[in-house]
Each structure stands twice: as structure tokens, then as C-alpha cells.
Amino acid sequence: MAEPVPNPVLRIENLRKNFGGLVVTDGVSLDIKAGELHAVIGPNGAGKTTLINQISGTLEPSAGAIYLNGEDITALPPNKRAELGLARSFQITSVLPRFSALENVALAVQARSGSSYQFIGRADRESALNDAAMEALTEVSLDARADVLAAHLSHGEKRALELAIALAMQPKLLLLDEPMAGTGPEESERLIVVLQKLKGRFAMMLVEHDMNAVFALADRISVLTYGRILASGPPAQVRADPAVMTAYLGEELE
């Protein structure tokens, strides 16, 4: 296993989750440094989304602990974790379909700027919120589609929108759950460029099947099979790991 990193943004200790008799997360420990992009790969059913759900707080772990910037967040609800700087995108696109792209992002800005218990005054006319939201949309090249309802965006645009929402939260850690899933090659290429641009600004955990993206972006890679970490390290080291070769990567890389 990798060396413990001093002051990691995220530290997971011996995380365990079982549904009845089925163990989905089996003693996972993992660190993410500031500014690092840490990719988690593994075959379908390895427990990657379950892991992300536990980190973001939509799923309660059975045992183990999760620390964000040294603070134990294991028992916090998702909204508290978000307040502490944790943002995520979903594997199955999760935006607000009845809101415009701009409003989707503006809501994320609103969460971080002032009280939301304001009952009068039109939120959609608050320029401070809209400007910041527009900025995030521009970063993912969605500014031209700001006024389109999220439900009417293309699949790739929705993935970009998710990213913009996460950006607007000015996260300390961003969890990306298969951002390339279901997008065409061109859109994937564009998303890789966007992520490359963002790299270094905050820590990221990337769960992805698209190996081109993973090897183009990751600083470190952890391989997850059957809920356990099989190997962890820089891309070159993981690529060379014989256990990984046989278990998973081999066929796919050849």
C-alpha cells in the first residue's frame, strides 16, 4: 500500500459496507493529497459508486472512518459535508431538470453565499449569484446554453453541467463518478480538456472506465476489486503491477 500522506484532503480508514451478507466495501483505506487527482478504477460491481456514496454521505458505512481535511465526517449528513467543501458528480446524471442550466449552477453558488431563508426578492435576478454561476458555466464551455432547461440539454452537456455545479461549490475535494459514461468520443475529449484545466485547483477523486481519460489525468491510481484495494500508486507503477494485469487491466490494455 502507499505511504500515508501528511495532511491529506481526504483520508479513508478501513471503510466497510455490507448489505446483509454481501460485502461491497471491504476495508478500504485511501488518501488524497491537496491538488492531487486520484483515480479509482475497477471492473463493474467492484464497489466504486458505493465508495463514492459513502464519502459524499448518501450511504452510511457499516464501519470505518472518513476524514475531510482532518475532520471526521463519517456521521455527517450530505449537506454538512458539502458545506465543508465536498462536491460530487453522479454516475447517472443528476441535475435539476426543471431549472435552466444557469439556475442549476446558481443554486450551488447560493448555497455558499448568504442565507437561503430569504422569502422575498427574486433569486433569479441576483447578479452576484448569476455572475458566479456564469463563470462556472464558462469554465465548462456551457455559457452559450445558460438559459436552456437542464432537461433539454444533451447528455454530454448535462455531464458538463454537473461539473459546473461542482465547480460553483468551490470544493476542496471533488468526487467524479464516471463523468465520461455515455458520452461520445468528441465530448469525452472535451471533458478531459476541461478536467486538465481544473487539475491542481482542488483535490479530485475520479472513478472512470475510460482508460484514456484515467491515464491522461491521474496523478495516482487505486484499483478496486470486490470491494478491496488491489493496488495503488502512480499510473506507471499500476500499469506494471502484475496482479492488476491479470485481474483487470490486462485484457483491456492490450
Added chain:
Amino acid sequence: MSFTLLIVQTLNGLQFGVLLFLIAAGLTLVFGVMDFINLAHGVQYMLGAYLAVMFYALTGNFLIALIAALAAALLLGLLLEFTVFRHLYDRDHLEQVIATFGIILFLNQGVKVVWGAAPLSLPIPDMFSGTIVLSPGILYPVWRLMIIGSGLAVALLLYLLVSRTRVGMLVRAGATHARIVSALGVDIRRLFMIVFGFGTMLAAFAGVMIAPILSVEPGMGDSVLILAFVVIVIGGIGSMRGAFIAALLIGLVDTLGRSFAIDILRLVMPPSPARTVGPAIASMLIYVLMALVLYFRPAGLFPAKGR
């Protein structure tokens, strides 16, 4: 509050619970498999009772009336399914509620126009009309035992159908993963019709069985409908086992609550206020029970997985 009285009341609660189960079973099936809130389910119960009264008047034979009523109720149910309900399956719950509420208004009034507003009745078949002696001086009507027996038999039959047959397998799968079932190439429309028809017959059967005890009148399905919803929500929507247990629970709590609430309150307050407060508390009990269950288990006692 003697021991025999407790036994009699427990039997009464059981009988009420079994009746609720017959109605709730269809409701939870239709809801669980088709994701369809059918408020008109209570009307099927009422129609069963009215049809039985009508066929009994024509034939004078309870068994024939029962069978004919079930067949006619099934036909009417399928007619409704064909003309209205099937267009509602992919609508949201609110729209289903309103449309089926419209059906209730129509059929309640329709029944009044056809059969009159006055309550009607169905006699108990002669061979079951007596009472049996539970203990000296305490009699119990045979017909109520018949209801308990037939209800339990139906429950057993349902259990076998759901756990042992292919349709049952699809129903179970449908309750948890409706999309997957339709992806398997199953004719979902036919499955829905079977499930719906079956639910209708169960409700009608409950109506026929209770008609000799309760008056048959317009709107008789409304209060039962609400209770059936309470049952399936406590049990967990789509769960047959949940519906069965919740129905018995509600039946017992309601019956025992009604008969002993005042006596229990009398222990802590004077008889006169106890008589006033007692019935109110007794009526509230099942709702309190539901609120408690949902507070601790927001998806009912036996939540269907994947929902």
C-alpha cells in the same frame, strides 16, 4: 374485562383484519406491480356486495350469487381497466388519485340510482346462520368464523400463487423492478390485467362475504378504502406479507381499542370524561399506529427492496 370477552374481541379483531387483508391484498398488488394508486378499489368492494344482493334476489342461492357476483365484478373491473385505468398507469400519482376519485363519485351515485339510497341486505346462508358456544353464555356467530376461515384460505392461496407460480414470480419481480420485468419481454399489459382482475375479485369477494353482516349501501367502500391504504402503507407497499400482518394488526388494534379504551381510561379518570374521550382515542388509534410505524420505518414494516 373478562377473559372470554378478550377472546371474543380477539376473534372479532381477527375477522376485521382478514376482511381488510382481502381488500388490501388487491390494492398492494396493483400499487406494487403497476405503481398505480387505485382509489376506486373500495368501490369494487361495494359492487361485489351489491351484485351479490342482486344475484341472490334473482336466484335465492348464496353460492350462485357469490360466483355470479365475482364474475360480474371481474367484468366491470376489466371494463374500467380497459376504458380508464390503463391510460393512467404512466401518469403521476396525483392524477391517478383524481381520476379514480372521479370513478368513486360516479359509481357511488350510480349505485344509488340503480339500487336506491336505502340500505340493502343479504341473508346469511342457512347452514352458517347459527352461533356456536365459546363458553357458557358466550355465543359467536358461525358466519364470522367463516369469514376468518375463508380469508385465511385466500391468504394461503395467495402465498402459494405468489411464491410458486410463474405469474407470481413476475408479480414479485414487478413489485421491486417493474422496468426489468418489462425488459424481459413479458407482456406487461397482460400481466397488469391479470393482477388488476385478481385484485378486483378479491375486493368483490370481501364485499360479498361481509354483506350478510353489514348493510349494503352507497359509499360503503369509502371508509374501508382508507383503512386498506393504512394497511398497505404500514405493511410496506407491494409486500403481500406486510399487508397480511398489517391487516391483522389494524383489525386487532381497532377492535380491541374500541372495546377496552374506555375501561382503561376509567382507571385514570372519572367515567364521564372517559366515555367522551375514549371513543375519540379509539378511533385515532390506528392512525397513531400508522404515524408511529412510518416515523420509525418510513417505508413500512416490510419495504419492497429497490423501491
Added chain:
Amino acid sequence: MNKLLSSVAAIALIGAAGAAQAQEKLKIGVVTTLSGPAAVLGQQLRNGLQLAIKDNGGKLGGREVELFVQDDELKPDVAVSKAKALIDRDKVDFVVGPIFSNILVAIMKPVTESGAFLISPNAGTSNFAGKDCNPNFFVTSYQNDQNHEVMGKYAQDAGLKKVFIMAPNYPAGKDSLAGFKRFYKGEVADEVYVPLGQLDYSAELSKIAASGSDAVFVFLPGGMGVNFVKQFRQAGLADKVKFLSAFTVDESTLPAQKEAALGFFGGANWAPDLNNAQNKKFVAAYEAEYNGAIPATYAFQAYDAGLLIDGALKATGGKTDNKDALRAALAKAPFTSLRGAFKFNTNHYPIQDFYQVKVVQVGDKFATSIDKKVFSDYADPHVKDCAMK
């Protein structure tokens, strides 16, 4: 449907008679319950009044009648709205109704404050007989407690030792049991209040059986009574425990209760077989008009309400504009009631005879039958609280 037709027929009849005379029509509003399970009572009320008008050749007090029937849906606020419609839109001089006490309480203010007369052919609460008595309010039925008092008196006179009493948990139910106990001084095995609209009495029946009572007294109107009577019979109690009741076995519920109610007792101010020529004619006419249904007290009291209006208007020469004269005429009760002797007390509630009635079979139908007179010229006790003299 036949009811709709008959009301159309009645209107047609009124129209035919109207051609002869050009006098303005007398407008009468009816507030009654025509939806829900209680509709059967409301229909009896409406039918009784319509029959009274028909028997008078479409006229009351010499004036043609235009009837406005409103369904109160047993919702007090709907009733208030419909009563206001009758007063204000239809400009009625009389409102006849309702069946239920809670509706009466709700419509009393809007109707009587407008100057119209409210004639109740059924509901007669104690407050309006006593401290809240109202000069524009007349009752052709009874004070609500009285039928229960009849049964209490009977139970006392018959020397019953132990009686189990039961009523729905609402004000009329409490009045009912209080009325029974006013005259019955023996042991009360238990006093039970059930929720209004309860259908299954299994719990209570077991209690009755266990209590070892000589008799039960129940007040369970409408469908409640149908269920209770059937279940009482099924539980095998009918042969052991005497069945006393009020508003529980009558001609509105007997078609469903049938044999199950045979021999059961009720308290009433009238029965279809009350022996006078006018009453016999009424019962026969009602049966002929409404599909062979036997009239219940609701119908006869509404018929009497029609006769009351007729008599009072004859006394005023058909005029309704002088309210004081009309009120004085109404208070004299200038008509021959189907029940025989009848007059108004100072609170405008009746002074009349009361009977114990018994369920009998008449051909293939069932009806109540006069068994024994219990009170003569009986007045309610609340009149002492009424300021009207």
C-alpha cells in the same frame, strides 16, 4: 330516476293548475340530505312534503307552490350556502328541513334572521326548545329527547332490572341516553358511545352478551341501525335480550333489516297503522306514489309541515308579507295532523302523544305498529327555558 320523474310530474301538475290563477306562486325551500348513506331519510322528507302539496292540488293555502329542493350533503357549510341561496336567490318564504341536528344548528341563523320561517320536520334540538328558542322556528316532529324518553318510561314501567344503553358519540347521542335515563331508574349495565357511522358492532355485542342485561336500548340511526340489528340477531341475542330503540328500526331501515328486526321495539309519535282515516289515506298514497315504500316518520312529519303551511296561509288569506300575522297563524297549528291531536307549545315544539311501537310484518313488507301509548299530550321540559310566551 323515478324520483326525478315524479318531481317533474309534480311541477307539471303545479303548472297545469297554475294556468287558472295568476296569483304569485308560494315559494318553499327544502334543505335535506340527498347524498351519502343518509339520503334515504332525506328523500322521505322531500317525498312527504311533495305528497302534501300534490294532495292539495298543487297548492298550499290556495296558492300554487314552487318547491326548491337543496341537498345539504350533510356538510354544515354547504347547507349554510344553500340555505342562503334559497333565501336570497329564490326568495322563499318557508324553509322546510333538515334531517340532521348539526345541519339545523348551522342553518338556523341565516334562515330565521332573514325573516323566513324554518319548519323542521325532524331535527329538534334541546337548545332551540329552550334558551335559544326562536319565533320563526317551528317543529312538526318532536324534541329530540322525547322518543328516547318514551323508551325510558316503558323500561321503567315494565320493571326491567338491567339495561345496556348505547348511542353514537355526538350531541344527539348524549341527549338520547340522557333522555332514556330521565325515566328509567333501574340499573344501567353500561353506557356506551360508539363513533358516528360505526358499522361493525362485534365488540359491543360481546359486551352486551357478557353483561347479562334484560334489555338493550340503542339509538343508532340509518345504516348503523341496520348493521346493529342484523348483528344483534346473528349473535343470538334477540331471544334473550329485549330490544328497545329510537330511530333505529323504522320504515327507512326495515327494508334492509327485514325479519332480523321482527318484534323489536321503538319509541315514536306515530306509526303507519295509526288508526285514523286521514293517515290511512296518506300511507296508501305514499306507497302508491313511491314504488310501494312505506312512509317513515320523516315523511309523515314533512307531510304535516305541508299541512301546517297550508292551514296558516288559509288563515292569513294566502298572504305572507305580514310576518307577525303569519307567525301567529302558524303557532295555532291550524291543521289536522296525521297523528291526531297536535298543538304547539310556546316554544313552537309540539305537544303530542307518544307510543311504543313494535316491528311487524305486513304482507311481504315490514313496518312499525302501535303497541301501546306511553305519553299523552306530552310536552318537552326545555320549554321552561324559552323566553317566548
Added chain:
Amino acid sequence: MSLSVTALPRARNYEALPIAIFLVLALAPLAASFGAETYLLGLFTRVMIYGIAALALDFICGYGGLVSFGHAAFVGIGAYTAGIFSAHGITDMAITLPVALIVSALFAWLTGTVCLRTKSVYFIMITLAFGQMIYFVAGSLSPYGGDDGMTLKLRSTLFGFPVLQNDRALYYAVLAFLLVSYLLLRAIVSSRFGRVFRGARDNPTRMATIGYDVFRYQRVAYVIAGCLGGLAGFLLANATEFVSPSFMSWQRSGELIIMVLFGGIGTLHGAIVGAAAFLLLEDMLGGITENWKLIFGPMLVLIVLFARGGLLGLAQSVWERLRRG
């Protein structure tokens, strides 16, 4: 279960229609004075009162996805507060109205805390449960008429003046309350708070991961709706001068849902149209035949099957078809 996304931007008639509705309501008494004034005033007062209750329900239901089957409970609580005070001779609405609102708010806060733990149908049923409980409580209040209900001796006063005694004054007071409720809810819906509340309906998980405690926002909205329900009840007690447990039966809660859907859910002014349509139809059809439910029932079915978006939706599609020729 498709989202009716297309129904959103209808900016043009968004303004014209509410203005028209309130104009009609403001002028209705003038028309009524030509005949049957008290009756028509009374009927329209009832329309507006149920309009307030329906507005509140549309707010949580149409914008927040919280289908409450116990909303009549709040109407009952408001009505009973007015009634009980009146029975003790206190009629000044400077006291009674705030109390009615506070009691409604408390009830909403407490029950909301429990109800909002559940979702969809479970939410529908648990709100029903609380509605039924409060219904039975009202029926057992024998000093206040029990199941029969009781008559109010006097309508509410303001600082000792009988400001609502006149039917016309009551009418305009109710109209003012309706207007204020409507404007308030419109403001809330588009405010920061309203945006969060609406977002919570679309995707509660997403809202939580952005950093919103969805439950708390929903509970505040539930309290707002409860208060407005209480206001409607308070006014209903004054209008009918009567309170009764039947104000809070589950059938009434169902009727409120019908009103909301009837007019067009998620539009606010649709709720007012729905309340008017429902009550006027009830009145008119009831005048035609006692079997009016034979007509009304199928109408509901037809509205659902063929007029998505309620009467407003129907009107809009007819209008658009006409414009296109």
C-alpha cells in the same frame, strides 16, 4: 412519470390571467347587487376562502412535490380557534387571528417533523393520519359542540369594531387576504428560499450534495402552507358563522387536492380557478339534478385524461390552437 417540463415558461399569460382573476373577484359584488346579493357574495366568499387553502396546498404540492392529504386539518384548526375564542366571548381578530396562525404553524411544525421523513405515497398517507387524528379530536370537543359543531355568536371584530359584520365588508376582507396570500406565495416561490424548495422536489439528493438540508426547507414551507390553511379556516368560520369537524374530514382534504389539480397544478392562480370551478360546479350541478356526482365524477376523469395541466392547461392549449388557426 414524465416531468411536465414544457409547462414552465408561459410568461405571457402568467401576468394577464391573475390580474383578470382578481379584477373579476373585485367587481363580482357589483354584479351580485343586481340580484341574490347575500347568496352570491356568500358563494364567492367561500370560493376565495377555499382559494386560500388551495393556494397553500398548491405551494407545497405543485412546487415542492409534497402531496398532503391532510390539509383540511389546518382549515379546521383555524376555524376552531376562531370558534373556541368566540364561545368564550373573545372575538377581536387582533388576538384571535395571530393565535389561529400560531396554532396552525405549531401543528404544521410538529407533524411536518414526522411526515417529512417519509416520501411519496407514504407522505400522502401520514398526512392523512394526522388529519384524521385532529378530526377525531375536534369531534370529541363536547363543550364546543362535539360532532355537531357550533354556531359562532359573532363574527370577528377588530379593536372592538365589528368590521366583518357586513357581508360585503367580509367579502372584501377575504379578497384582501387572498390577494396578500397570493402575492406572498408568488414572492416566496421565486425567492432564494423558494428556489431551494423547488429544487428539492426536482432532485433532493442533488440538493443535499450541493449543501442544502432539504428537510428543514421543506418543513418551513410546510409551516407556511399550514399557516395559510389556518387563515382559510379562520375566515371560513367567520363566513359560515359556524364550525364543525366536517371542515377537516379527509374528504375535504381530497377536495382541496382536486381543486389544485382542477385549476392547473404549480401555477398558484390555477388553485384559485380550481376552487372557483369546483365550488361553482358543485352549486350549479347540484341545482340541476341531485345526481350531480354522476356528471362531476366523469368530468374529473376526463380532465385528467384529456386536459393535462387542468383547466388552465386546457384553456392554454385551446388558445394556442386558435391562434395558429
